[in-house]
Amino acid sequence: MANDPSETPMDAALRELFHREDRVPFVYWQEFTGTRTTVLLTGAVAVLAFVTGLSHLSQATLEFGGPLAPVLPVGRGTVENVVPFGVVLLAFVLGGLAVGLGRRLWIAWYGAVAALPVGAVLVFVTAEPTDVLLSCLSLGTVGLVVRNRAAFNRSLDLSGFQIAAIVAFVAGQLYGALGAYALRTQYDGIETWVDAFYYVIVTATTVGYGDATPATQQAKLFTLSAIVIVTGTFAVASGSLIVPALESRLSAAFGTMTASELALLEDHVLVLGYGDLTGSLLDELATTTDVVVVTSDGDTATALDERDVKVLTADPTEEESLLEARIDVARGVVAATEDDSGDILAVLAAREANPEIRIVAAASDHRHVGKFERVGANEVLSPAVIVGQQLSESVQDDVNRDRARARATDETGGANGTNGTSQADGTDDGATTARDGDPSSGSEHDGAT
Template sequence: MVADPSDSPAPALERLFSHGETIPLVQWHALSGARSAVILCGLVAVLSFVTGLSSLSHPTAADGPLATVIPSGSSVVPFTGVLLAFVLGGLAFGLQRRKRLAWYLTLLALLLVSLLPLTTFQTSDVPLLLSTIVAFPLLLLNRDAFDQRIELSSLQIASLSSIVGVVLYGTIGSYAIRDQFTGIDSWGDSVYYVIVTIATVGYGDITPLTTGAKWFSLSIILFGTGAFTVAIGALIVPAIEKRMATVFGNMTPSDLRLLEDHVLVLGHSDITEPLLGELGDEVDVVVVTPDADAADALSDRDFNVLTDDPTHEETLHDARIEDAAGVVVATRNDANDVLAVIAARKLNPDVRIVAAATDDQHVDKLEMVGADEVISPVEIAGRLLGQSILETPSTQSALETTDEDGS
């Protein structure tokens, strides 16, 4: 017997998360979102590296509008383009984490990258120039998407400040006693000397001539290596700990990638498991559950998981409920479901919320606190059993019957 296409669960899911009205320019919204801005910035980084390296390998006359402003553009600007390519690659990672500081720095980096094609003005520079022109306004358009602050501990702030302090100490000090060194004639020489000294490279082109200059060099080595060692420990160790937490399924809020129009599933049980199978291939899904074992299993299946209490507003904010297309509340505890619906509705008054009531008596309560639709799995299962015995199974009709009873 051939199944009727109308019996497919797709119409039911479509009905749960459809907003009723037609939203114009949906495709344009997808193309102009924050995720597209991040991808485009990564593309600019690649093009900047390729274009800058090409200009360094095959120097040509600078014919761009900025050639007269930057006389040394034929050598300095291409090298800067290569350097900025690595900077933009790191900033793209920060943008992926929605960091506001990365957004500001990326705007500045894009302006600097545009100097390369505007100086050399070669045919091979056109892709870089066009991608930069598109990336800059796209970042400005999605400014609100990059709203995460960089949270540093007091130790991390102190370690970074110590590095800056050592560099300033070495630069100013070496320039002040430059007559006691060979090879230090400018501020640039002083910066170069401090960097190679802290890195313990010591090319030998700059040499202290007096005992005081030697002690000064030793102080830079001790302070510099100490500051870098502390900074590496303060910055790298927390990242390793966070990655280990991810391996065990305990994703932190910052691990959630750029998500737009995703579905939040609050709770994980036998009720939500079939839903994940249906939605997993259609939309991005974020599961919020306090169960670490369940989070570990879901992470292995490549689902975005936030191991936390789904009734807390901070948790829902970390899960980007402001950008969610729909919310499913099914914690298997109606009291927790009520709290989760209240928190979700408060943070996003316009999002569509569908709740699963464990007890039929609590359907009205869930609707009163803000759920757009409340499904009773027990009642639906009973109706399907009745229709199956009568040889007229229909998931859609069961949902319609439940809606008519609740309306």
């Protein structure tokens, strides 16, 4: 408006500092509803389900009277026996699914979508107040799982041997269970499908309680074949899955990130290689964002791991290594070692792995700045040039200060000299005036003469 007072420089500075055209969210909900929260809540549901199941098992008498209890496939009298064990089994299943979600596996996402509603409807079966918390947490978690569907897009990375071992294990279990049930009349202790599966499991794990035994020659021959097939496939399948897990733990012990840790990376900064410059860089960035160092030096990786720095022991010049470090969701890339040739290759690999990411590099030799820019670096800094500029500015500042000090001294001295001259001139003039105006002065002078 015309009557409004004109804006002062202070008002303009305050408006520029505090006024924002875009909306700033009061709470960043993505931080609380992202993939990490989803994984943690799934694990929390697993723990709570385990505790709830044990609580039901510890009770002497159970009478579940929920609205869904009559529609269960088991009889009314067996609900109290099936549900507690089912809840404990659900806890172990959800624990495995939480691990799969931590590795961003799509198959774990489908499993969580199928298993979490089971925990959500538990209270409608048991009508127990202690199950309300589990039902509410399961319902909230399944909503987060569905919301973050796009984040769980990794396929189950199994080798051909692992797939064959799992298929053989399933086939072996089916062979033993179907055979035992078909020959149940020739066994002591096998009457139902549950008895048949129980017999196969205790046989595969070499437990053998002795409560189910073959009673005829045909049943004994089948048992011998089941021991070889079921036990062998169980051992092979277990080894094919456990050995990679042990290798992963050994990798972590020697200073490299596991697959589950890498899968949880998001909006982080990748540091390609390690040197004197990156040492101070890690100290600056560690307090504000997640930093992952990619280096092929095992000793350096171990030292960084001891400092609680996330590190991936891999070649930073290989595109596969950068994809493993999730450069596709990283915030930026820094290449700042003392080896310009290695840094140039790392920048080139980073640009090929993610054409949109911001890359900052440091050129030890200022003549290589153009090469860094040509291979895809967005900004290139030369420590030698920066130090030279700072030294020049520091020297010039000192010279300018000395010159200003000398100029101030000269001006002060000149002013004092002028005042002294003026005072001297005034005294002489006064003396002359006195001599000219005093008659006695002349008389005395004449008399003396």
